[in-house]
Every structure is written in C-alpha cells, then in structure tokens.
Amino acid sequence: MKQINIGGVPEHFNLAWYMTLKNGEYKDEGINLRWKNYFGGTGAMNKALREGEIDMAVILTEGVIKDIIDGNPSKIVQTFVQSPLIWGIHVAHDSKFKTVEDLKGTRAAISRYGSGSHLMAYINAENHQWNIEKDLNFEVIKNLDGAIEGLTNGDADYFMWEKFTTKPIVDDGIFRRIDNCPSPWPCFVIAVREAFLESNLEDVKTILNIINNTTEEFKDIPSIDKTIANRYDQKLEDVQEWLSLTEWSQDILDESMINTIQDKLLYLDIIPKKVSYDKLVKQL
Template identity: 30%
Template sequence: MASTQPLRVGYVPEHFSTPLHFARKHYGLDAELIAFPSGTGHMITALRAGEIDVGIGLTEGWVAGLGKAQQQQEGAGDGGFRIVGTYVETPLCWAISTGANRPEISSVDSLQGSKIGVSRIGSGSYVMGYVLADERGWLVPTAGAGTGREQASPYAETVVLDTFAKLRAAVNSGEADFFMWEHFTSKKYFDSGEIRRVGEIYTPWSSWKIVASTGLDGREDGARRVEDLMERLNQGIAHFNANQEEAVAYISTELDYSEEDAREWLKTVRFPERTQGVDPEVIVSTIDVLCKAGVLSLGGGLDASAMIAKKR
C-alpha cells in the first residue's frame, strides 16, 4: 500500500546530523526528522513501536539490538528493523567522563567494579562499557553458565539515565561513577569544568549506520522512499564536504558546540560518498567484538546476513 505520509526519521541531534540537515534544507528531503537525544537504544524502542520508519544511529547499538532479537527470536528474528546503509565511515571516539570533584577516580583502571551510567540498556554507551572492559581484561566468565561464554558484569551497577544531561548530573552526585559519550559532544563540559575527562576509547568499527523498519516491507513504496532518502543524504554529504564553512556555522550556532570544536571535529570525520548498503564484514566484526565483550553470546543463531537488507 502506498502512503503519502513522509518517512519518520530518527536521528541524534549532534554534529553528525549536519548532512541530514543539509539534505532537507538544500535537496528537498521530504521526511519528518525526529530527534532522539538519548541515542540509539531509544530509537530501537521507537522502531519496534512503529513510531519511526528509519533510524540513523550507532553501529554497535543496532547490531546489539538485532543480535539479542535473533537469540531471543523476537520479531521473527529480525528485531523490527534491518540495516540498509552506512552513514559514517570513521570510528567514533568515546570520551570517558566522571564528576568534576571525584578525586577517587584517578584513571580508567580505577573504574573497574564501579557504577557505570548509560543512556539505555543496549545503547552505544552501554555496549561500549563492555568493549572497554574487554580491552582492560575486566571480563570474567560466569561459572556454571552452561556455555561457559557468559560474562559476569565488570561493574558494580549499571545506572540507566536516559539523557546526556542526566548522565552529567549523575557523575557529580555520585549516582554513577562514570559514563561514556562522544568526545566532541562532551568537550564543552570538560572545558566548563562541569565534568572531568578520564580517558577515551575508539569503536573498533565504522561508527554510524542507517536502519529501516521491517514494517516498510509491506508498503509498495517503502523501498523506493528509503532509496530516495539515501539519495538525498548523498547530496547532503556532498554539500557538507564542499561547504565546510557552512557546516561550521550550523554546528556552532544551531548545535551545542564551539566553532573551534566544530573545526576540529571536521578533521576527524569521513562520510561515505554513497550511503546505500553495508559492508557485511563490518557487521561480522562488530558481532565478534560484542560476543567477546559479553554483550552477545557466541552461537545462539547469530546471523550477520539476516541483519542486513542491502549489501555493498
């Protein structure tokens, strides 16, 4: 069944959204853009509830959500959405942050066994807590788990706080000891002294992917409209690359960044020329890391190819 309703596109209202803004401003993108400041985990919930049609979010969040759905056989194993495109080619730098006056937290190593703040269970901030623990050797298999692969939590508590603002407040109040969020989004609050930077960690994969609801499969115009969205995004990305000063002006006036930080971020990010499709090896390697980190379980029906609607 065809529909005249614009696609509802979920996105995170950060500097990475600039090409999406340009696609609508300059290239006629016909979509309702819905901001999710709490991140990818919230978009997964919205996709499954039928509240959005497309999401632009973090690779690890999408793969973790789909992997858990496959293992639990939710939504016929597809989790309610599939990965259709690539939005950012470069890894994401996650800053590791604590409260401004938390002298007992002196290094990343002091975070073992502490309270981690996350936006949502299954979000990027949650997943990266386990990737950090894996890199640091903090993961211990749970005895008697049957498979021997399940992991005891490396943290005393996982505190779900929904938004970046609540995460910042929690590490200052002591409700949480640390959290992880994108470096440049965090930097303003390091500079102001509201929170303190402890360290950083990079994703072992390209950082942003585009997903589409499987609910679009039943609409005859669903695939066409997603394809049109990605063509407009391609134009927005080309405009972004050719008009860096316009990008800096937008980021530093409409979003929560200084002009200096916007310029520094531009040196670190690379968007694809074409957003259509996903390299299956990126999804396979993401699954491997998430299994090693204990976010997903080895085996259990994990299938990278079933997570992908369109391959590169």
C-alpha cells in the same frame, strides 16, 4: 505526500539531515520526512523502531545489530558515518578518579541497556583487561542531562558519550574527561523497519540518494565549521578537529565487517549468537 518518520541523535553528525530538510529536498520528491530527536540515543531509537514510532533511524552500529539479533524487525540499509565514534570517558569534575584503571568495579552511567553507552562500557572494560562479570556495574540515567545529574550527585561514577558532544560540559567544569575509547568499527548506520521497507523501497532509496549527495560534499560546504560551532555551541577548533576525524559513507556495511562486529559482541557476551549477513543487512 507520503509521511515518513526518522529518528536520530541531536548531534553534529546529523546536520546534513537538518540541511536537506530545511531545503525541502524530500518534499520536492513527494516525501514528508519528519525528523525526531532521540536524546536517549540508540536504546530509545531501537524501542521506537520496534513500536513503529519511526520508520528509519540513524543509529549506532553495535546497538542496532544487538537489537536486531534480539528481535527488532529492522534491517541496516547503509553505513552513514564510516569513521569510529570517539567515546570520551567522563567523571564528575571533582571526582577522586584520575585514570580509567581507577574506574574498575565502579558504576557506569548508561542511557539504557542496549544503548551505545552500555555496550561501549564492555569494549572499554575489555581494552583494560577487566573482568566483565565483576568489574562492570551500571546505573541507568536516560540521557545526557541525566548523566550530568547522576555524576554530580554521586549516583554513578563515570559516563561514556561522544567526545565532542560532551566537550562543552567538560569546558564548563562539570565533567572531567580522563580518556577516550574509539569504537572499533564504523559508528553510525541507517536502519529501516522491515515492514516499512517492503512497501516503501523506492522512497527509502530516494531518501538515501538525497542525504548521500549532501554528505559526499559536506566538508566542502562554505564555512561549515562555523555553522556547526554556532548550532551546537562548540568551539571552532573542536569542530575543525572533529571534521578532520569524521568520514561519512554512502555504502553498505560489508559482510566482513558485520562478522567482525558480531565476533566482538559474542565474545563479550553482549549477543547470544551470530546471525547471517542477510538477517542484519538489506542491500537495496
């Protein structure tokens, strides 16, 4: 049985992977798919892809596009979640900051450079017409636990992370969410190391077929809202809102969207240049 390593964030978006693994669906096809949680998010997964620690990743679109342009030898093979990611903009509960404008020039906590929390800080800054060079400062905090510690201790001033993942921390009075910042594109894609893809193309296709069969019908699974609420310590009404906003995908990112994303990243000076569609995407 062939072992294939895949990484993702331990969040509700990826429950379909857990379910198909639990059901033994990959093993039925001769694949020992090993899931690894990356609490450090996209930056940590990019590093793992580069080093061959994982073969595949369920990863933020903008983060992996930037890293492929920067030399990560991987390709996007599919969109996983079509809908935008809703980034909550959080401060410590007792922080003096009340609005996004109050955060201009302060320190954003980020998991690492090149991560979603880093790149979306630029999107938020542009949304509010800040000076990108003068008004953005960063403090690396590694993960969500690091953000809790950093904001509470005053080592950083605000933190952007997926709204529903951080909602329990807001409910517990640790964070206060002052605004939201949706990503301007489909939020998660599936990326694969090029070297792995070349010699394991059929296995990758098999994995995608299995996960796609589940995500196509994910919202119709009986009591899926209760399952998510229990597993991820979420309030049922929050899960129901999240499900209403989230759309999975079984398709590839098209060239028009890739160009739109690159245009934005180039404008914000996040990438040094645009590259061709086939440099980023492999159509299976």
